[in-house]
Amino acid sequence: MKNRLPLTFCLHGDRITLRAPRVTDAGDVLAVRHRSRAFLGPWIPMMAPEDDHLRSCKAQIRHQRNQWRNDQAYALVVADRRTDRFIGRVTFTEVVRSVFQNAALGYWIDVEYAGRGLMSEALSLALGVAFGSMGLHRAQAAIRPHNVASLALARRCGLRREGLAARFLFIDGEWADHEIYAITAEEWSRPQLAHGRGG
Numbered sequence: 001m002k003n004r005l006p007l008t009f010c011l012h013g014d015r016i017t018l019r020a021p022r023v024t025d026a027g028d029v030l031a032v033r034h035r036s037r038a039f040l041g042p043w044i045p046m047m048a049p050e051d052d053h054l055r056s057c058k059a060q061i062r063h064q065r066n067q068w069r070n071d072q073a074y075a076l077v078v079a080d081r082r083t084d085r086f087i088g089r090v091t092f093t094e095v096v097r098s099v100f101q102n103a104a105l106g107y108w109i110d111v112e113y114a115g116r117g118l119m120s121e122a123l124s125l126a127l128g129v130a131f132g133s134m135g136l137h138r139a140q141a142a143i144r145p146h147n148v149a150s151l152a153l154a155r156r157c158g159l160r161r162e163g164l165a166a167r168f169l170f171i172d173g174e175w176a177d178h179e180i181y182a183i184t185a186e187e188w189s190r191p192q193l194a195h196g197r198g199g
Contacts, residue, residue, distance in 0.1 A: 005133045007068055013121045017079045018090070018129065021064050025077060026057040028086040032110045033057075039111035039140075042172045043147050071095060074134065075108065087113045090126040094137065101137035103130065107153075123157045131185040138185070142168055142178035154181040158188060175188040 010019040033052060034042075063069065067073040072095055078088035087111035095103045107126075109119045130136045141159060143150045159181040166173035 004135055005074065007065060009129075009133075011125055013125050015081055016087070016118055016122050016125075017081045018076050019079060019082060019126050020068060021061045021075050023061050023065075025086045026054055026061055029061070030057045031055055031086070032086060036047065036108075036111040036195070039114065040108055043144055043150065043165050044106070045171060046107055047167070048109060067068065069091075071097070073103075074130075076122075076126055076129070078118070079111075088119060088122065090122055090177070092126075092130055092134065092136065095134075095136070103134075103136055103139050105130075105139040105141040107141075107150075109178050119153060122155060123153060127183065127188055132187045138182060138186070140180060140182040142180055144146045144171065144176055145179050151179065151181075156185060157183075169187070183192060 064075040073093040091106040092103035168178040
């Protein structure tokens with residue numbers, strides 16, 4: 001399927017902007033990862049300290065842009081709308097087309113911006129793009145059972161629990177169980193859900 005989301009993509013919300021990653025984001029990405037390491041470490045895979053430097057970060061962003069071009073994955077930058085500075089990310093990875101039209105969903109935010117409802121806005125906008133321009137039918141998130149904030153965000157944005165995946169990902173030094181949450185295009189389009197988005 002032809003990629004329907006160009007790298008020029010940019011969508012403004014009330015307080016955040018969603019856009020494609022740029023190599024010029026590397027310095028901000030690195031700064032966010034460094035100051036948020038303890039905050040994010042229990043929930044998402046972190047780069048090894050010896051690999052977490054500017055050259056590596058630029059290479060990672062180039063790889064993300066290449067995956068975007070090839071309709072393999074979409075690493076959406078969450079930027080502060082006032083400054084356009086990188087503050088987080090919503091990702092749709094492992095994109096499978098044909099009869100599946102599915103992607104793995106991930107999200108995280110700078111510790112300094114956490115707890116302000118910005119990721120609710122970002123995730124709501126991102127799901128609209130996923131089921132709109134990207135043409136996905138389903139998005140699935142894997143969340144550690146004690147990540148209360150992330151579970152609440154998933155439910156707030158309309159995802160439903162599908163079950164527990166035992167020893168699903170190697171996170172924070174262990175093979176960790178994850179709750180699987182998912183949403184389909186039909187569920188996203190329900191009028192009653194639309195009224196609760198972005199809170």
